[in-house]
Amino acid sequence: MGLKIWLNDRLVNERDAKISVFDHGLLYGDGVFEGIRVYNGKVFEGSAHLKRLYESAKVIMLDVPMDIDTLTDAMEQTVRANNVQDGYIRLIVTRGTGDLGLNPFICKHGATIIIASEIQLYPEELYEKGLRVVSVSSIRNHPLSCPPQVKSLNYLNNILAKIEAIQTGADEAIMYNHLGYVAEASGDNVFIVREGVICTPPVQAGSLDGITRNIVIELAKKENIQVEEKDLTRFDLYVADEMFLTGTAAEVIGVIDMDGRVIGDGVPGPVTKRLRQRFFDYARS
Ligand code: PMP
Numbered sequence: 001m002g003l004k005i006w007l008n009d010r011l012v013n014e015r016d017a018k019i020s021v022f023d024h025g026l027l028y029g030d031g032v033f034e035g036i037r038v039y040n041g042k043v044f045e046g047s048a049h050l051k052r053l054y055e056s057a058k059v060i061m062l063d064v065p066m067d068i069d070t071l072t073d074a075m076e077q078t079v080r081a082n083n084v085q086d087g088y089i090r091l092i093v094t095r096g097t098g099d100l101g102l103n104p105f106i107c108k109h110g111a112t113i114i115i116a117s118e119i120q121l122y123p124e125e126l127y128e129k130g131l132r133v134v135s136v137s138s139i140r141n142h143p144l145s146c147p148p149q150v151k152s153l154n155y156l157n158n159i160l161a162k163i164e165a166i167q168t169g170a171d172e173a174i175m176y177n178h179l180g181y182v183a184e185a186s187g188d189n190v191f192i193v194r195e196g197v198i199c200t201p202p203v204q205a206g207s208l209d210g211i212t213r214n215i216v217i218e219l220a221k222k223e224n225i226q227v228e229e230k231d232l233t234r235f236d237l238y239v240a241d242e243m244f245l246t247g248t249a250a251e252v253i254g255v256i257d258m259d260g261r262v263i264g265d266g267v268p269g270p271v272t273k274r275l276r277q278r279f280f281d282y283a284r285s
Contacts (some may be wrong), residue, residue, distance in 0.1 A: 004081040006074050006114035008065070011081050019111050025094025029154030030104055032056040035248045036089040038079055038116065039283050043089065046072055048211045056150045057093060064093050065110050078114045088119035088249065094153065122171075122250060127276070130256030130268045131171040131245065133185065135234060136164040140175045140183035140206035148183065148206045161186040172245065174237065174258065177206035182232040188247035189213040190255075192232065192240035193271045199236070202229040212246040212279070219278045225271065234259075242269030244276075251283070252276040 002014030024030035034053050037044040050068050057064050066074065075089055091114050096107035122131075138160040141148045158175070165173035165186065173186045183206035184190050190207075191200045198220050203209045220227050237243060241264045243255035252275050254268025268276075 003115065003117060004078065006078045006112065008109075008112050011077065017113070019094065019113070020097040022097045022099065023094050023111060024096065024098050024104060024107050025092070025111065025153050027098075027100070028095075028102065029152065029156070030060070030062075030107075031092060031094035031110065031153040032060065032062060032151055033090065033092045033153055034151060036075070036091060037119070037248055037283065038084050038087045038089060041079065041085050043072075043075055043079060044283055045211050045215070046075065048214075049091070052151060052209065052211070053091065053093070056152065059147060059150050060152065061104070062093065062095060062110060065112055071112070074112070075114055075116075078116045082116045084116045084118075086119075087117055090115040090117075092153070119249060122253060126171065127253055127268075130254040130263075130266075132169075132257040133172045133174050133243075133245075133255050133259075134165050134168050134170040135259050136161045136173040136175060136186075138164060138173075138175065140177050142178045143204075143206070149203060149209055151208060158186040172255075175206075176234075180233070181205050182234070182237060183207050184210075185245050185247075188245035188250050188253075190232075190237075191216070191244050191246065192237055193242035193244075193269060194236070194240050196225070196271075198225055198227045198271065199232060200227070200229055201232050205231055210246060212248055212251065215282065216246050216252060216275055216279060219275060219282060220271075223274065223278065237263075240264065242272050244268070244272040246279075252279050 004011045005017035034049045036049045094111045096110045098107035161173035177183045189210040238261045254272040
């Protein structure tokens with residue numbers, strides 16, 4: 001029978017969830033999206049995700065066809081229709097149907113798609129052991145290109161980074177910005193711990209303004225751990241006592257090796273484990 005998918009203004013069967021081959025979301029990656037978790041049947045941090053979606057849309061001059069309340073209701077209906085208790089929502093707004101030219105303004109109606117389904121986390125073993133990451137040569141978008149804070153449907157830059165990581169046998173890529181400072185991983189934000197202080201690059205360094213990132217910063221402050229947002233170099237990461245990544249799908253996951261340098265003791269560190277547990281509890285409470 002398949003899933004029930006939200007398409008524009010209603011739920012349809014998966015096999016009927018179709019959009020035009022002339023949709024600029026497909027032709028050009030022109031559109032925006034969000035990945036959102038469902039814990040205990042409830043949409044997690046829905047308003048933060050929708051705020052980011054509308055801001056991304058504003059920057060690319062895309063009119064989201066629904067207001068926030070209607071979109072929130074559509075997400076909740078999709079979660080219920082698919083009986084999702086612990087899962088993942090993919091919310092997509094495309095530019096809509098146009099012609100073969102780039103001009104977005106001839107696309108009259110963006111398509112709204114909501115998929116609520118299971119989630120593929122990293123295997124449990126990787127949370128225990130920690131990830132291996134590598135520096136990659138594909139840099140994060142220059143701030144004068146499509147800004148890295150825009151969560152657009154065009155993820156090729158990050159996909160190129162992921163390919164580089166996979167080809168070297170690593171789990172994740174660390175991406176730098178055009179100045180050579182650390183930006184983020186291909187689909188997660190990056191943190192280090194050094195002498196008891198948590199550091200993460202500022203959003204201006206070219207990272208997505210991660211919702212998990214912001215919650216983890218707040219949780220760390222509640223634990224009386226000092227948090228600094230500052231530019232980090234490859235050196236800072238190599239000599240860190242601990243490193244971890246944050247993201248909607250991954251939550252909080254330790255890193256134990258970067259470019260062949262063992263990070264800290266080569267196992268997820270105590271601050272990483274504590275924040276992972278705090279985030280786990282917070283998300284499910
Ligand atoms: N950076 C990138 C490039 C991402 O795509 C994501 C989301 N998968 C993140 C960071 C993490 O953001 P969030 O915590 O909001 O999922």
